[in-house]
Amino acid sequence: MSYHALARKYRPATFDAMVGQEHVTRTLRAALRRDKLAHAYLFSGPRGCGKTTVARLLAKALNCTGGVKDEPCGACEACAAVAAGSSLDVLEIDAASHTGVDNVRELRDMAQYTPSPGASRVFIIDEVHMLSKGAFNALLKILEEPPARVFFFFATTEPVKIPRTILSRCQRFDFRLLTRDELSARLTSIAAAEGVQLEPGALRLIVAQAEGSMRDALSILDQVLAASPERIDEQAVVDLFGLVRSEVAIELNEAVMARDPGRALRLADRVAAGGQSLDDFAHSLVDNFRHLLLLRIDPSLAAGISLPEDQIEILRRQAAHFAPQDLLALLDRASRGFERIHRSGQPRVLLEALLVELVLLESRVVLSDLVRRLEALTGSPLTGGGGPPAGRATGATKPAAAATPPVARAAPRDASAAGNPPAPRQHGASQVRDAAVSAAATTVDGWTAFVETLLGRQPALGSCIMEGIPAEEDGRIALSFPVEKQFQLQLIQKDLPRLQELARELLGRDIVLNLVSGAEADRRERREELRRAVAPTEHEALQRACGGDATLENLVRRLDAEVVPEADRDGWHTAPDRGGAAKRED
Ligand SMILES: [Zn+2]
Structure with a gap:
């Protein structure tokens, strides 16, 4: 049987009969x-x-x-x-x-x-x-x-x-996608004309599955009708189509918000059991976090999301529960996870690992709630001021963060070291340091201070700016973004006037944004990486130690805690002589 009977039979014969x-x-x-x-x-x-x-x-x-x-x-x-x-x-x-x-x-x-x-x-x-x-x-x-x-x-x-x-x-x-109301009204009237009983739960699922397309909605109704000609209930739709993509996204976001890895894994199980492609599912995660990020940063960016308006409204409400930094991190993990799953012969295992990773990343949301509660209690913002609170000992965080790739885990400062900060721990060889210091000398004067101020005033914009690589160019600052950071570049472009204003105020110059590719991007990136690794600013060091999580950073400063890289924590117990090695650096 062909599944276009209803679409043909109920094709609008007049403009008045068109829906939407x-x-x-x-x-x-x-x-x-x-x-x-x-x-x-x-x-x-x-x-x-x-x-x-x-x-x-x-x-x-x-x-x-x-x-x-x-x-x-x-x-x-x-x-x-x-x-x-x-x-x-x-x-x-x-x-x-x-x-x-x-x-x-x-x-x-x-x-x-x-x-x-x-x-x-x-x-x-x-x-x-x-x-x-x-x-x-x-x-x-x-x-x-x-x-x-x-x-x-x-x-x-x-x-x-x-x-x-x-x-x-x-x-x-x-042309725009049809809203759920528009699709529901049309399906209801067609079901009535066909003399079939369409239960509300089934209608909701068909409409969700159609994602704004009338043709899809009618084709789904055709197929369900073929299976159950008189009465269509929710189960009939689930039996035929498995889980609905948009419902999966909403459920996943709930799992992330609830920090419930089990819930996310059960979701993956249902997706797999429904015979849906795990590759598609993984890709839908990337779309989902992109949608949340856009909606969280600026509701007017909803125009770039190809979903019906009412669906977007649900996502907008969910997005409000996340900090932009968290969504950037989730998007980043999800897209890297998708790449791996896409290439892998073991997609199920990798997908499950990715889901657990995404859900556990969510602890940042709790931290941001905690920060809000702390702000409410103390009556002062944790993000203001543009820099760390005065009196914060700088030596304690900087060297720790310049070490091996850190984990975003805050450990309370070791009791034995209270009042007596641990010696700086350094891993870098001194020749690397020399090379990097000379590379660092070619970067833009005042840039890191500028970025730190920006991070304090507008964290989302600041974290995007950090992805660019600055260079002096004809009296202006050329900020270059590799192609894979195109998304951040686009977000910055939306805020360009405000950015220019700040750049003129703090740096006395304009900023030009560039998209660069290939060798040029690599070269700039390597130079900048080297500088960040060996001569990080205090902010960069702390930021790295916190895995790029601004909320965690604020908390670390506020609680006067210290971020201890996991590798170091192991090393601390097994190789206590590392402190000696570090002392030689000084
Ligand atoms: Zn005619």
Whole structure:
């Protein structure tokens, strides 16, 4: 059985019957009424939300001999021919399967023919971004001088792949995903028309699974109907489709917020039992934390998230429970985990390890709650001031952090060392130090102080800035980001005016942002890494010791605790003579 019965049967026959996309249809109907339709339109947006439906309705309305100008009658010969796909004046092309130049030459030849008297010739090209370069060139020639009464309606899920020359000749409309309410209302009325009992739990799952696509929603309903023709309950949907992706994301976030690794592992178990790809699941984790981060940093960034508005609202509420730094860390772990899982022959094991890691990382959220509570108790902010509280002994944290890769675990200062800070522990060989010190000399004056001030005033912006590598360039500061830090660069660009203001105030210069790649990035990165390793600022040292967790840092300062690298903690007990080695450095 084919699963497109409902989509065909209930395809909207009029603009009035369309669900959603009113922002598009309102404008197009106004143009139809005034007979002012442009020659070429581009409909972009996710799949299954009405792009070709609107194109077909326009084709009918343009050729309809009955009814009103801005709504096809659906009954005349012309309307029937378009609906049946037999109209000589309306040609529908799926570019995904016709990408050669010949088809477009053919199309160009056909465009030269005059349409039937009183009619319009309409070309609907679906997935237009799939056309070859040659095909686009041929198309461009037609669009440069379109014959009278010839119209093009292009649909695409990937507008960025369309040449600018074509884009500039189209009026563009962006279709949006449908909300849960819109999908629910439509499914409810279709179920009623079909005489089937659709239980609320089942409806909720189908709608969630469809993720804003009407076509998917109807296809899912088709399949469930085939399995249970009279009454559809929640279990029927779960049996067919397993867990719903968006529900999985929400449940995972709950597990992370509750610091419950068991809950996350049970979730993985259910995903696997449902026959879903673990690779996809791991990738959905990356998407999920990216969504949370965007929403946490700036709610207006929701525009970049391809999910229905009500789904975004749930994520927005969840995002509020996380600090941006935590989400950056979660995103970072999730994407590295995905890379490993993607390549691995043992995806299940790695996925479980990743989930536990993500959930345990969450202790930062608790720390940030703790910080908030401390702030409430003491009535003073822990993040203000831009630097460590006065009187903090600097010697205790800096050398410890410059040592082996640290773990983000705060250990209370050793009781035996109270009032008598432990000797600095250094691991670096002195020749490395010399090399790094000379490398460090070439970095920008005052940069680290600037970053520290920024971290104090705007932690999220500051932590992004830290990913860039500064250099003097024509009296300005060029801040370079390797390609894999593109995301941080984008976040900074949103705050650029504020950043420039601070840069002028504190450094007396402007900052230029660069995206660099390959050898250049490596070279800069290595130089900067070397400097951070051997000559870190106090802030960098503490930050490294805290694994980049600003909340933990604040807490460490506040409690006057010390971060002890795990490797050192072992070493402390087994090799007490290390302190002696460190003393030689001084
Ligand atoms: Zn008609």
